Amino acid sequence: xxxxxxxxxxxxxxxxxxxxxxxxxxxxxxxxxxxxxxxxxxxxxxxxxxxxxxxxxxxxxxxxxxxxxxxxxxxxxxxxxxxxxxxxxxxxxxxxxxxxxxxxxxxxxxxxxxxxxxxxxxxxxxxxxxxxxxxxxxxxxxxxxxxxxxxxxxxxxxxxxxxxxxxxxxxxxxxxxxxxxxxxxxxxxxxxxxxxxxxxxxxxxxxxxxxxxxxxxxxxxxxxxxxxxxxxxxxxxxxxxxxxxxxxxxxxxxxxxxxxxxxxxxxxxxxxxxxxxx
Amino acid sequence: xxxxxxxxxxxxxxxxxxxxxxxxxxxxxxxxxxxxxxxxxxxxxxxxxxxxxxxxxxxxxxxxxxxxxxxxxxxxxxxxxxxxxxxxxxxxxxxxxxxxxxxxxxxxxxxxxxxxxxxxxxxxxxxxxxxxxxxxxxxxxxxxxxxxxxxxxxxxxx
Numbered sequence: 001x002x003x004x005x006x007x008x009x010x011x012x013x014x015x016x017x018x019x020x021x022x023x024x025x026x027x028x029x030x031x032x033x034x035x036x037x038x039x040x041x042x043x044x045x046x047x048x049x050x051x052x053x054x055x056x057x058x059x060x061x062x063x064x065x066x067x068x069x070x071x072x073x074x075x076x077x078x079x080x081x082x083x084x085x086x087x088x089x090x091x092x093x094x095x096x097x098x099x100x101x102x103x104x105x106x107x108x109x110x111x112x113x114x115x116x117x118x119x120x121x122x123x124x125x126x127x128x129x130x131x132x133x134x135x136x137x138x139x140x141x142x143x144x145x146x147x148x149x150x151x152x153x154x155x156x157x158x159x160x161x162x163x164x165x166x167x168x169x170x171x172x173x174x175x176x177x178x179x180x181x182x183x184x185x186x187x188x189x190x191x192x193x194x195x196x197x198x199x200x201x202x203x204x205x206x207x208x209x210x211x212x213x214x215x216x217x218x219x220x221x222x223x224x225x226x227x228x229x230x231x232x233x234x235x236x237x238x239x240x241x242x243x244x245x246x247x248x249x250x251x252x253x254x255x256x257x258x259x260x261x262x263x264x265x266x267x268x269x270x271x272x273x274x275x276x277x278x
Numbered sequence: 279x280x281x282x283x284x285x286x287x288x289x290x291x292x293x294x295x296x297x298x299x300x301x302x303x304x305x306x307x308x309x310x311x312x313x314x315x316x317x318x319x320x321x322x323x324x325x326x327x328x329x330x331x332x333x334x335x336x337x338x339x340x341x342x343x344x345x346x347x348x349x350x351x352x353x354x355x356x357x358x359x360x361x362x363x364x365x366x367x368x369x370x371x372x373x374x375x376x377x378x379x380x381x382x383x384x385x386x387x388x389x390x391x392x393x394x395x396x397x398x399x400x401x402x403x404x405x406x407x408x409x410x411x412x413x414x415x416x417x418x419x420x421x422x423x424x425x426x427x428x429x430x431x432x433x434x435x436x
Binding site: 001002003004005006007008010029032033036037039040041049051053077096097098099100102103188189 | 279281297298299301304320321322325328331334335336337339340341342344345388392406407409410411
């Protein structure tokens with residue numbers, strides 16, 4: 001249970017980090033709460049580790065009326081305390097345990113792209129994006145990747161080996177909009193067997209104008225769906241997902257769960273929207 | 279390749295020469311001889327190795343020593359002055375909050391920071407606060423009692 005040897009790089013600023021990544025194309029270490037267990041269990045053995053913990057310029061949360069930009073060194077606990085985005089705050093309380101959240105980062109969870117993780121679903125349901133930076137010979141260049149293209153497969157994101165995810169953008173909830181996250185896990189703090197994140201916007205008369213779900217643990221990436229018939233949301237979710245069975249739950253049970261959770265999430269998101277009002 | 283690092287452990291600057299892959303838990307135990315920090319699962323599940331990093335509880339088995347070069351670490355050895363016990367330690371002793379004691383250093387560090395941030399927690403908040411620490415023999419009832427008792431002791435001494 002000891003990590004394999006690697007070459008360690010500890011850049012002091014973003015430019016240095018990007019130049020090192022361009023040269024060695026190593027694995028980025030931020031909070032390490034997923035990467036270090038994988039190293040300890042020898043599931044991964046990168047030749048180079050680029051530790052971004054000294055890039056304090058990436059530890060910022062910028063909040064505007066339009067949305068929240070979370071830097072790559074913002075710990076889960078700092079994002080949770082900032083309460084900058086109600087859905088992100090709600091989802092963060094479901095991520096592991098408080099002590100893990102003191103170290104783990106929001107952007108790290110996105111890049112790790114675990115199919116059962118909460119934060120990818122939040123980015124996906126909101127239609128957010130991730131900003132990637134790389135060193136292009138003589139200068140730093142960036143590109144923004146939408147959530148829809150960011151999550152490529154299980155534990156695989158669109159980040160290229162010479163790129164660093166520098167921030168993630170979570171669009172704000174609009175007026176008359178509520179959001180919630182519901183999941184079922186074997187034990188509090190475990191990865192969920194299945195989970196559903198819902199965002200609902202009400203019309204002037206209190207009816208559902210738009211509803212969107214992102215389901216986790218039931219596909220290689222978060223399964224995003226627009227709900228056209230709220231009364232049939234359970235059936236729609238069950239039809240849409242293709243879960244795998246494993247030691248924790250069968251595929252049939254996960255499929256059942258996602259239906260129940262979709263209905264519950266939609267109902268609670270409507271309540272939230274009513275409570276938030278205009 | 280070896281790295282020269284300095285950690286401020288329990289208020290004292292300590293130097294060590296470690297490979298990059300040295301976990302903070304192993305650095306504390308093997309390089310610095312502070313065996314109070316226990317190592318259980320080494321993948322972040324059990325919480326035995328919890329220490330305070332710049333005052334915040336973290337898993338020392340999920341932190342590289344080189345990453346925290348120059349930072350302040352508090353281990354179970356540093357929770358109380360030499361020979362004494364902190365309110366949290368006294369409460370665990372009083373309430374039978376430990377039996378074999380293997381998980382105790384992690385609980386003590388976690389609870390010390392938890393009560394600093396939330397001096398009068400509810401039952402539910404205590405459960406959430408210690409949810410990342412596993413105990414396999416004492417049982418959680420007395421640990422929860424100890425956390426509430428520690429809150430009382432802290433208040434009395436404030």
